[in-house]
Amino acid sequence: MSEIDDMVAGLAARAKTASRALARASDEQKSLALKAAASALIAAQDIILAANAKDMAAGEKRGLSAAMLDRLKLDTGRLSAIASAVEQVAILEDPVGQVIDSNARPNGLVMKRVRVPIGVLGIIYESRPNVTADAAALGVRSGNAVILRGGSEAVNSNHAIFKAMVTGIESAGLPADAIILMPTQDRAAVGAMLRAQGQIDMIIPRGGKSLVARVQDEARVPVLAHLDGICHIYVHSGADPDMAKAIVLNAKMRRTGICGAMESLLIDQDYPAPADLVRALIDAGCEVRADDALMELDARTVSAVEEDWDTEYLEPIVSACMVDSVEEAVAHIARHSSGHTESIITSDEAVAKRFQMEVDSAIVMHNASTQFADGGEFGLGAEIGIATGRLHARGPVALEGLTTYKWLVQGQGQVRP
Amino acid sequence: MSEIDDMVAGLAARAKTASRALARASDEQKSLALKAAASALIAAQDIILAANAKDMAAGEKRGLSAAMLDRLKLDTGRLSAIASAVEQVAILEDPVGQVIDSNARPNGLVMKRVRVPIGVLGIIYESRPNVTADAAALGVRSGNAVILRGGSEAVNSNHAIFKAMVTGIESAGLPADAIILMPTQDRAAVGAMLRAQGQIDMIIPRGGKSLVARVQDEARVPVLAHLDGICHIYVHSGADPDMAKAIVLNAKMRRTGICGAMESLLIDQDYPAPADLVRALIDAGCEVRADDALMELDARTVSAVEEDWDTEYLEPIVSACMVDSVEEAVAHIARHSSGHTESIITSDEAVAKRFQMEVDSAIVMHNASTQFADGGEFGLGAEIGIATGRLHARGPVALEGLTTYKWLVQGQGQVRP
Numbered sequence: 157m158s159e160i161d162d163m164v165a166g167l168a169a170r171a172k173t174a175s176r177a178l179a180r181a182s183d184e185q186k187s188l189a190l191k192a193a194a195s196a197l198i199a200a201q202d203i204i205l206a207a208n209a210k211d212m213a214a215g216e217k218r219g220l221s222a223a224m225l226d227r228l229k230l231d232t233g234r235l236s237a238i239a240s241a242v243e244q245v246a247i248l249e250d251p252v253g254q255v256i257d258s259n260a261r262p263n264g265l266v267m268k269r270v271r272v273p274i275g276v277l278g279i280i281y282e283s284r285p286n287v288t289a290d291a292a293a294l295g296v297r298s299g300n301a302v303i304l305r306g307g308s309e310a311v312n313s314n315h316a317i318f319k320a321m322v323t324g325i326e327s328a329g330l331p332a333d334a335i336i337l338m339p340t341q342d343r344a345a346v347g348a349m350l351r352a353q354g355q356i357d358m359i360i361p362r363g364g365k366s367l368v369a370r371v372q373d374e375a376r377v378p379v380l381a382h383l384d385g386i387c388h389i390y391v392h393s394g395a396d397p398d399m400a401k402a403i404v405l406n407a408k409m410r411r412t413g414i415c416g417a418m419e420s421l422l423i424d425q426d427y428p429a430p431a432d433l434v435r436a437l438i439d440a441g442c443e444v445r446a447d448d449a450l451m452e453l454d455a456r457t458v459s460a461v462e463e464d465w466d467t468e469y470l471e472p473i474v475s476a477c478m479v480d481s482v483e484e485a486v487a488h489i490a491r492h493s494s495g496h497t498e499s500i501i502t503s504d505e506a507v508a509k510r511f512q513m514e515v516d517s518a519i520v521m522h523n524a525s526t527q528f529a530d531g532g533e534f535g536l537g538a539e540i541g542i543a544t545g546r547l548h549a550r551g552p553v554a555l556e557g558l559t560t561y562k563w564l565v566q567g568q569g570q571v572r573p
Numbered sequence: 574m575s576e577i578d579d580m581v582a583g584l585a586a587r588a589k590t591a592s593r594a595l596a597r598a599s600d601e602q603k604s605l606a607l608k609a610a611a612s613a614l615i616a617a618q619d620i621i622l623a624a625n626a627k628d629m630a631a632g633e634k635r636g637l638s639a640a641m642l643d644r645l646k647l648d649t650g651r652l653s654a655i656a657s658a659v660e661q662v663a664i665l666e667d668p669v670g671q672v673i674d675s676n677a678r679p680n681g682l683v684m685k686r687v688r689v690p691i692g693v694l695g696i697i698y699e700s701r702p703n704v705t706a707d708a709a710a711l712g713v714r715s716g717n718a719v720i721l722r723g724g725s726e727a728v729n730s731n732h733a734i735f736k737a738m739v740t741g742i743e744s745a746g747l748p749a750d751a752i753i754l755m756p757t758q759d760r761a762a763v764g765a766m767l768r769a770q771g772q773i774d775m776i777i778p779r780g781g782k783s784l785v786a787r788v789q790d791e792a793r794v795p796v797l798a799h800l801d802g803i804c805h806i807y808v809h810s811g812a813d814p815d816m817a818k819a820i821v822l823n824a825k826m827r828r829t830g831i832c833g834a835m836e837s838l839l840i841d842q843d844y845p846a847p848a849d850l851v852r853a854l855i856d857a858g859c860e861v862r863a864d865d866a867l868m869e870l871d872a873r874t875v876s877a878v879e880e881d882w883d884t885e886y887l888e889p890i891v892s893a894c895m896v897d898s899v900e901e902a903v904a905h906i907a908r909h910s911s912g913h914t915e916s917i918i919t920s921d922e923a924v925a926k927r928f929q930m931e932v933d934s935a936i937v938m939h940n941a942s943t944q945f946a947d948g949g950e951f952g953l954g955a956e957i958g959i960a961t962g963r964l965h966a967r968g969p970v971a972l973e974g975l976t977t978y979k980w981l982v983q984g985q986g987q988v989r990p
Contacts, residue, residue: 176907180931259952265941267951272933274963357963378795378964399986406988490593499982512981514597516689524682524984533989534684534980535676546691546774547795548964551980563951563968564929565916567941569816571823572950 160340164303164348167336168355171276171301174333178299179273183250185328190246190293193324197239197289200320205230207316208285215309227283228309238289238317241538245293248537251556252299266566271559273299275357278349280305280371282363285313291362292321292335294540298558303356305338305346307363350375358548360540365468380553382544384468384494385415387526390485390511391433392502393426399523400427400501401436406525407499409440413470415542416497416529420465421476422485423450430478437474447477465492482507486514493517495544497529497551518544518551577757581765584753585772588693588718591750595716596690598747600667607663607710610741614656614706617737622647624733625702632726644700645726655706655734658955662710665954668973669716683983688976690716692774695766697722697788699780702730708779709738709752711957715975720773722755722763724780767792777957782885797970799961801885801911802832804943807902807928808850809919810843816940817844817918818853823942824916826857830887832959833914833946837882838893839902840867847895854891864894882909899924903931910934912961914946935961935968 178186197204208230215225230238256269277300279291288304295302306314318337326332338345349356353376360380361371368383389407391400407418421437423430431453437444438456445460457476464475465488479485482500489498499521500511508522519529529552531539536554543549549557595603614621625647632642647655673686694717696708705721712719723731735754743749755762766773770793777797778788785800806824808817824835838854840847848870854861855873862877874893881892882905896902899917906915916938917928925939936946946969948956953971960966966974 176931176933179933261950261952265945265950275933396986402988403986410989514593516593516596516692517979519980519982521982522984523986524982525988527989528682528982528984528987533678533682535678546977550977560963560967562934563936565936565938565941565945567939567945569813569820569940570945571819571942572827572944 158344158348160342160344161348161351164345164352165355167303167338168276168352170333171303171336172355174331175273175275175299175301177331178296178301178334179252181299181330185330186250186297186299187246189325189328189330190242190297192327193293193321194239194242194246196320196324196327197235197242197317200316201232201235204235204313204316204320205232207312210312211310220309224283224309228285228313230285230313234286238286241286242289242293245297245538248297248555250297251559256561263570264568265570268564268566269561270564271556272562274558274560276301276303276355277558278303278305278352278356278359278377280346280349280359280361280363280367282307282367283309285310285317287362288314288317288337289321290538291360291540292318294538294555294558296325296330296334298555300558301334301336303336303338303349305349308341311341347374350377353377362541378548380541380543380545380549380557382415382494382496382542385417385496385529386419386466386468386492386494387416387496387529388420388422388489388493388498389418389526390422390479390482390489390498390500391424391427392482392500392504392507393424393428394504394507395427395501396503397429397432401433403499403501403523403525404433405436405440407527408437408442408474409472410525410527412472414527416527417470418526419468419474420492421474422479422488423476424485425449425478425480434476441472443473445473445475449478450476468494482511486511489515489517496542497521497526499524499526518542575761575765577759577761578765578768581762581769582772584720584755585693585769587750588720588753589772591748592690592692592716592718594748595713595718595751596669598716602745602747603667603714603716604663606742606745606747607659607714609744610710610738611656611659611663613737613741613744614652614659614734617733618649618652621652621730621733621737622649624729627729628727637726641700641726645702645730647702647730651703655703658703659706659710662714662955665714665972667714668976673978680987681985682987685981685983686978687981688973689979691975691977693718693720693772694975695720695722695769695773695776695794697763697766697776697778697780697784699724699784700726702727702734704779705731705734705754706738707955708777708957709735711955711972711975713742713747713751715972717975718751718753720753720755720766722766725758728758764791767794770794779958795965797958797960797962797966797974799832799911799913799959802834802913802946802959803836803883803885803909803911804833804913804946805837805839805906805910805915806835806943807839807896807899807906807915807917808841808844809899809917809921809924810841810845811921811924812844812918813920814846814849818850820916820918820940820942821850822853822857824944825854825859825891826889827942827944829889831944833943834887835943836885836891837909838891839896839905840893841902842866842895842897851893858889860890862890862892866895867893885911899928903928906932906934913959914938914943916941916943935959
């Protein structure tokens with residue numbers, strides 16, 4: 157164990173102790189704590205904005221890109237949005253203590269499964285300082301302690317937001333160690349978090365692909381994340397052409413930089429208006445990288461190469477091909493999808509049902525835009541992220557995904573024969 | 574990638590393909606397949622017993638212990654028990670396709686979570702050949718393909734049982750690759766399974782502590798297991814003495830070698846009859862390793878040393894101490910428990926509730942023997958094991974624990990504003 161492993165073990169032990177108190181906290185207490193944290197963020201506005209100004213100045217000096225500086229920047233409007241997001245989490249339903257199921261046995265024993273917090277969450281994120289407040293709020297609301305490790309660009313902003321959050325939750329009687337900010341920017345601290353099996357219960361990376369890839373590659377602690385969102389839409393022969401066009405345009409072009417954006421379009425060979433779909437995308441400013449069949453339909457398409465089928469562009473570019481059946485669509489998706497979100501457009505219920513059954517992604521839609529892949533749109537209130545792993549939680553993950561369960565057994569003195 | 578990694582990747586790819594067909598199989602088809610497998614086991618009785626006789630002869634030559642030989646041995650009675658266990662799994666309820674919850678949004682989208690199989694399970698086990706049939710049955714029933722890697726002592730028995738199982742499921746139209754037996758006893762194959770992230774979805778070790786420890790230590794694939802069952806019983810001052818004595822004796826002495834056996838007894842200082850409990854255990858043939866307070870009560874106790882509080886004996890030995898309150902009991906358990914099963918004996922409902930809320934183990938009982946920690950006793954029909962990890966599934970794990978979920982979204986053409 158290196159010195160930094162020891163340091164992380166010490167933080168995790170403090171977080172674990174705090175997590176036991178949080179696990180006992182009532183719905184009301186956690187809710188009040190987050191309302192107090194939201195107020196504390198507003199009360200600390202001057203301090204937080206001054207800290208952010210320091211980060212912005214340092215970022216400009218370091219030559220951060222305009223996009224990165226924009227992600228880093230706070231102003232009164234953004235800070236009040238952060239505080240109101242914390243208040244929104246405060247009023248979400250508390251999953252802890254919910255009875256999942258209950259089972260009375262012939263011998264009189266009653267087994268109940270009840271939701272309990274996971275314990276200690278490690279959140280590793282990049283330049284957006286709002287994650288400090290968001291992740292802490294979701295953690296506390298679900299009874300988990302969090303260890304936050306933000307990016308070096310936002311070090312002052314994160315610290316000021318963290319301080320305000322802690323002030324708020326302490327005023328409601330929750331332990332300060334429910335929210336711990338990693339006190340160093342040493343990159344080795346991230347490695348130590350990823351190795352902290354048995355000390356940190358789950359790691360959630362929030363940020364770009366290289367961060368997520370590093371975390372997934374190195375972590376020994378379970379990770380909740382998605383690496384890619386290579387989302388497909390399959391336009392079946394039975395699709396309504398107006399609906400298909402509207403959904404395809406929305407799924408690709410509403411916001412091209414989000415993980416639920418369509419990256420690959422599969423058009424059935426019997427769909428009556430394939431050229432319309434291609435034309436609409438190109439007219440809207442999207443580059444279409446097509447197979448031979450679709451290239452014949454519009455001279456403005458470009459030829460797709462093999463790696464296009466495995467690429468998440470996050471830009472106004474789409475790969476597109478013709479498929480001869482729902483079987484071929486499902487097989488293409490099995491080969492190329494990242495398991496995030498796919499959608500079928502069709503009026504044929506039987507085909508839709510088959511597609512939804514056979515496509516093995518976290519979210520499988522019928523007649524809807526893949527851009528709905530978002531915890532808020534799913535009615536979850538807020539999300540800590542979208543998971544493409546198969547275990548524990550899949551798809552949009554909110555408070556319930558931050559819990560596990562234990563079995564409570566009620567007897568009247570039963571012994572096992 | 575070594576040659577053995579390539580070989581395991583090839584097996585896993587075959588299993589993944591089979592798992593897609595299994596995921597589509599109906600409840601009835603999976604059930605019929607297991608009934609056919611049970612019949613095939615009986616039909617292959619002569620072949621299986623001859624194979625087992627070879628293993629027994631080799632085992633005797635290698636000098637296996639009597640206990641290991643007994644675990645390895647099959648006869649007509651044991652084989653028919655194996656077949657009837659497979660039949661039992663065939664009639665369990667199919668979790669696949671169950672709707673966990675459903676949520677209609679104001680925009681008309683309906684989000685449903687439905688249970689789906691995990692995919693490919695890797696089962697790593699030791700000498701008991703019945704695991705070949707059990708694990709394959711639970712896997713197929715829940716729609717998962719399984720890769721089995723049994724111990725070298727049982728290589729012929731496992732192969733004969735595997736062949737019969739495959740004959741059975743193929744006769745019902747399921748793919749043969751739904752059940753794959755690792756074709757080599759090379760220990761490197763286990764390492765390759767443990768590293769096969771993205772190819773094998775979950776590893777389940779079945780066997781002794783050294784096997785589980787190795788798997789947990791090396792695996793990059795998620796593992797479902799428990800390492801220790803250091804189970805505690807806390808006898809509170811409000812316990813009924815007859816009930817306390819009956820439960821303590823049963824929890825320790827019914828079977829000392831199972832993971833749900835009590836290993837540590839905590840007696841409240843205000844419990845009226847502590848000497849009775851100690852005496853009953855010793856009279857029943859149990860060694861009591863006690864703290865000073867309990868040693869004063871019975872001259873036949875021996876002095877506990879620090880490591881006794883962290884020891885799973887699996888023998889007629891118990892560590893025992895006096896605690897001054899439920900707080901101290903909870904704190905002792907937090908320090909020393911392996912997170913498996915604990916029980917409180919008391920007539921005081923408020924204290925029991927507090928204990929059940931604050932103790933952070935997979936199973937927390939009130940007025941019942943820890944020996945009920947078993948999937949069958951929980952009404953789950955059968956179990957693949959008991960998990961002490963915090964994520965995905967906890968406590969006894971049966972068919973539902975071998976599933977995950979996906980989100981199905983039903984729209985009528987909605988695009989995201």
